[in-house]
Amino acid sequence: MNDMRQFERDVKMTNTKITARSVNVHYGDTHAIKDVDVDIADKTVTAFIGPSGCGKSTFLRCLNRMNDTIDICRVTGLINLDGKDINHKSVDPVQLRAQVGMVFQKPNPFPKSIYDNIAYGPRIHGLARSKADLDVIVEKSLRRGAIWEEVKDRLDQPGTGLSGGQQQRLCIARAVATEPEVLLMDEPCSALDPIATAQVEELIDELRQEYSVVIVTHSMQQAARVSQKTAFFHLGHLVEFNDTDQIFTNPQDSRTESYITGKIG
Amino acid sequence: MSDKHIVSAFDRDLEDIQSAMLTMGELVQAALTDAAQALKTSDSAMAEKIRKGDRLIDGLDQTVKTETAKLLALRSPTAGDLRTVLSVMEISSHLERCGDYAKNISKRTIAMAESDEIEGSLSALVRMTAFVVEMITDALDAYVKRDLTKAKEIIERDVEADQIYNTLFRSLLTHMMEDPRKIAVGMHLHFIAKNIERVGDHATGIAEQSIYLITGEMPDDERPKLDSSSLGLVESDD
Numbered sequence: 001m002n003d004m005r006q007f008e009r010d011v012k013m014t015n016t017k018i019t020a021r022s023v024n025v026h027y028g029d030t031h032a033i034k035d036v037d038v039d040i041a042d043k044t045v046t047a048f049i050g051p052s053g054c055g056k057s058t059f060l061r062c063l064n065r066m067n068d069t070i071d072i073c074r075v076t077g078l079i080n081l082d083g084k085d086i087n088h089k090s091v092d093p094v095q096l097r098a099q100v101g102m103v104f105q106k107p108n109p110f111p112k113s114i115y116d117n118i119a120y121g122p123r124i125h126g127l128a129r130s131k132a133d134l135d136v137i138v139e140k141s142l143r144r145g146a147i148w149e150e151v152k153d154r155l156d157q158p159g160t161g162l163s164g165g166q167q168q169r170l171c172i173a174r175a176v177a178t179e180p181e182v183l184l185m186d187e188p189c190s191a192l193d194p195i196a197t198a199q200v201e202e203l204i205d206e207l208r209q210e211y212s213v214v215i216v217t218h219s220m221q222q223a224a225r226v227s228q229k230t231a232f233f234h235l236g237h238l239v240e241f242n243d244t245d246q247i248f249t250n251p252q253d254s255r256t257e258s259y260i261t262g263k264i265g
Numbered sequence: 266m267s268d269k270h271i272v273s274a275f276d277r278d279l280e281d282i283q284s285a286m287l288t289m290g291e292l293v294q295a296a297l298t299d300a301a302q303a304l305k306t307s308d309s310a311m312a313e314k315i316r317k318g319d320r321l322i323d324g325l326d327q328t329v330k331t332e333t334a335k336l337l338a339l340r341s342p343t344a345g346d347l348r349t350v351l352s353v354m355e356i357s358s359h360l361e362r363c364g365d366y367a368k369n370i371s372k373r374t375i376a377m378a379e380s381d382e383i384e385g386s387l388s389a390l391v392r393m394t395a396f397v398v399e400m401i402t403d404a405l406d407a408y409v410k411r412d413l414t415k416a417k418e419i420i421e422r423d424v425e426a427d428q429i430y431n432t433l434f435r436s437l438l439t440h441m442m443e444d445p446r447k448i449a450v451g452m453h454l455h456f457i458a459k460n461i462e463r464v465g466d467h468a469t470g471i472a473e474q475s476i477y478l479i480t481g482e483m484p485d486d487e488r489p490k491l492d493s494s495s496l497g498l499v500e501s502d503d
Contacts, residue, residue, distance in 0.1 A: 221341055248343045250481025260343045262270045 017042040017182060017212040018063060023077035025058050025067065032058045034236040036077075040182075040229075045204060045213045047223035047244065050233035051259065056216050059233065060184050063214065064100035065093045081182070098125050101175035105187040107167030109159030109174070114151050117159040117170055118142060121178040137177055145173025146203045165196020172203060176211075183207060185215040189222060201226050220260055224248050232256045275340050282332045282353050289325045289360045290405045294398050296322070296367035297464065301394035304374045304457065305387045312371035322364035329357040348481060352474040356408065359467040359474075363401065366460040373453045380450040383440045386433065390454070393429045393461050400426065400468035408475040419472035420484065426465030433458045 018040040025033035033055045040046050040063075048056035058067065065086060067073040079086050086096055098121065109117050118138045119128075128134040138155070142148040147169040151162070159170050168188060175183060185204070189197040204226050207213055217223050223230055223244065230247040232240045232255070240247065240256045251257045258264045270276050296315050303311040333354050336342065342350050400419055407415040434455065441451040477483050 220343065224343070249347060251344050257344045261346045262272060262275065263268065264271075 015042040016040070017082065018214075019078075019080040019083075020059075020062075021078040023059070023062060023075070023079060025055070025062060025076075026074045027058075027070070028072040032236055033062070036238045038231060038238060038241055040212060040214060042181075042212045043208055043210070044229055045208050045215060045227040046229040046231065047227035048214065048216045048231050048233060049218075049220055049223050049259075050239075051264070052218075054233040055236045056231075056233045057186055059238075060186055060214060060216050063182065063184055064097045064102055066097075066102065068093055095125075098178040099180055100182040100184060101178065101180035102184045102186070103168070103171050103175050103188050106191050107164055107171050109162070109167050109170050111158065111160055113156045114142075114159045114162070114170065115155040117174050118177045121174060125178055127178065141173045141177040142170075144176050144207070145169045146199065146206070147173060163196070165192050165199060168192060168196065168200055169203060172200070172207075176207070180211065182212045182214065185213065187216055187218060190218060197222070220248075232259060234259065272340075275342075275346075278332070278336050278340065279342075279346065279349055282329055282336065282350070285325055285329050285332070286353050286357050286360070287405060287409070289322055289329070289357060289364075290401065292318070292322050292325070293360045293363045293367065294401055296364060297370075297394055297398050297401075297461075300367040300370040300374070301391045301461075304370060305391050307374070307378050309375045309378045312374040315371040316368050316375075319364050319368040322361060326357050326361040326364075329353060345478075348478045352408070352478040355474045356405075356471050359470045360401075363464050363467050366464055369460055370457050373457055377450050377453050380453075383437060383447055383451055383454060386437060386440075386454050389429070389433050389436075390457055390461065393426070393433070393458065394464075396429065397426055397461055397464040397468060400465055401471065404468045404471035404475065407472060408478065411475075411479050413476065413479050416472040416475040416479070417484070420469050423465050423469045426462060430458055430462035 016039045018038075020036055020038045020040075023033055023036045024031070036055075036059060048060060050056045061067045062075055062079060063081075063086075065075075067075055075087065081096075081100065085091070086100075110120060112120070115138055118141045119134050122128050122134060122137045128137055139148060139152075142151060147166055150166060151170075159167065162170060168191075172183075172188070188204075189200050192200065201222065204213055204215065208228075215223070215226065227244045230242065230244045231238055232247065232251075232253070234255050240251060240253045242252070247256060248260060251260065255264070296318060299311060300315050302308070303315065333350050336350055340346075400422055403415060404419050406412070407419065437451050437455050437458070441448045473484055
């Protein structure tokens, strides 16, 4: 079967969005990330795979400084977004997180209406000057989240009343409402059924046209399905980073081979 | 680092399709060797046995195809596992074709049982068969041992099989031109020679699959072709 998806959505992915050099992360005495260098391309889905505790989520959280919220966590090294150091003291982490949005494992809509879930970010970041502006942003975001048709008649109802898959797409819509450039996803489908998973995967592929998407996933098949680049982490090291088809047909490192073929856990 | 999968049934499935394929390999080698022997001794009974025996090879090919389809659907193999499954499917197809050639040689053996030999051709065909059967043996050996050097060497060897075929082709042509009564048997013998030559190509195909399995890439450079048999009349179709 041809991979029609890649055929249809062939977008230029040569521009580097994020550059990481010699990134190390310590949690107290634990050395969680060891000297990671990676270039994450724009308009590309990059998947991070690896066994539990390999550091893939920790590294993902470095990309929008989510680790700042953990007291014992220390991040060193250089992470540039569009050539600018995101850890520089002049960078406001709240602004950064509007630029680098995040979607979590468990759908976590605010206990507010569907409308307010989306409107919250644009409001605090001052992206809308009027109610009409906000309406436009809400609709656009819900459309990008591929959930508009399902919720357009009940925007005033609580977001928590939606199904798990809908909640997750609502969270993705919320993340894109602040016009981010990068979207980080930490196991976005692990709490969803296969149909909802397929919908989110289709959405991820659509989002790739506008954003750089980085996804952490335990499902290797999901990484294979949605990403163009795959990074394999093991014991805090970035073992191999290459085109996804290369990683899944002919990995160069024996540890990658062992992991993706199910020989090490 | 372990070579075994955490899910041990995965290992068993992979072993099963590979051993079915290797059993096919043994049957095919025996069928070809016996077919050449039956041809040499005009043994119609033996030829008939080989002709019927091809069903077993075809059945194993079907088993391999069904089991690989199941394995792909249920286990989603990747990397080396995926290459194993893909190469087993391909090699099994190559072997199945070789089985068909042994069957075809046997059919022709039965058809020419009462005819006179064209001088020297039968022993040449037996030698040629031994040569290509050894190519299959070595190609499967290279597969089992993941021996890249050996696999590459087999591809080179096919030139020699082509040469033997070309020589035989010329000799048969000369005989047929000299004595038109020999055309019927000459045509049969020529088809047999062509069949055996094709077995060499399939052995090359098996070696190429072994290279793909080991390196992850198909050898891209075309092997040197030595086909001067055509005398400007026919083009080689491989």
